[in-house]
Amino acid sequence: MAEPFTVHQITLYIRDLFDLDLTLQDVWIEGEVSNFKQAASGHLYFTLKDANSELACVMWRSQAAQLSALPRHGDAVLVHGRIAVYEARGQYQLYCDMLQPAGVGELNRQFELLKAKLDAEGLFDAERKRALPRTPHRIGVVTSPTTAAFQDIQNVIRRRYPLVEILLSPAQVQGRDAAPQIIAALDRLNRRDDIDVILLARGGGSLEDLWCFNDEALVRAVAASRLPVVTGVGHEIDFTLVDFAADHRAPTPSAAAELLTPDGAALRQELRLRRDRLEGALLNALDGWRDRLEANQRWLERLSPAVTVQNARQRVDDMTGRMDAALRRTLERRRDRLDARARALHAASPDALLARGYAMVSRTADGRRVTSIQDAAEGTSLTITLHDGQLTATVRERRADS
Structure with missing residues (x-):
């Protein structure tokens, strides 16, 4: 064993x-x-x-x-x-x-077959996806007005970015007539020129409940939309074919609303930061402009005619002073020379000579000066001029120097 x-x-x-x-x-x-x-x-x-x-x-x-x-x-x-x-x-x-x-197995089979067909046509290509506006002014919403999803969308948008306007294009989002109504709702929004983006939304449900979002005509309408389309259909685990055709897919209607709207608090914080940076840059610019203005002012003051005139006036004063000093020195030198010449002239004048004991002799008759014995014969009457008066004399004898 x-x-x-x-x-x-x-x-x-x-x-x-x-x-x-x-x-x-x-x-x-x-x-x-x-x-x-x-x-x-x-x-x-x-x-x-x-x-x-x-x-x-x-x-x-x-x-x-x-x-x-x-x-x-x-x-x-x-x-x-x-x-x-x-x-x-x-x-x-x-x-x-x-x-x-x-019964869902057959639906899944249909889902995968249609998905493969549309994917092969390029309807789901990433290159077709468009960017969303950063700050939309008006959002077109396609959903049923009575659903909780629409209320959630409004609440999220009011909380995050109340400046945006919501325009509802109503449609059934479940049942046999849902797909044609959604296509018509998309067409209404695409014909307007005041819509920035479309939000296609529906709350969670079973595969059968969400089956209208796998309708081929609807998927093609989403792919052909003139405006960017964001889907928020079902819960996070739910995927429908319109999610693949849309430009962006969000897991829930609320998440789609958040995806489409900026955070108001974050925007306010960003605005405050930009304002502070702008104020800082402006103050720095003003300081720089003030420094340049003061520098230009100093240059202008240096280059102004008033400064030139003042400098010229000072130079005139300096030149006048130098001229006065030079003139005084010239006058003093000339005065000294004049005094010296006056002294020399005085020393050479007849009066000075007479004062030193010399005499000047002239003929009395005609006043002609006698400089030689030949100028006065014997018996000639002479006038002798001394420093303090005159004498009259008669030539008695002439005697030449040997």
């Missing part, structure tokens, strides 16, 4: 068989929910059954959080996951990662 397995060993062996079967690792199963229970941890435990069999199922909290609604007892569902062995109980069970109402 072969060596026996322990319970744990055989369980591990069976687990490995399950894990190696690729079919069991990626399987869709349709059935009816029973024994549904949500644990305090957030994990879901239920049984999936049909008329002949039952299958234990578990969905971890992280996957359960993605569900738009929890299944209920008796719901017909389509579940995706992998089948593996739960070792502690030695039973196999389905570990679910997706759960949706029965």
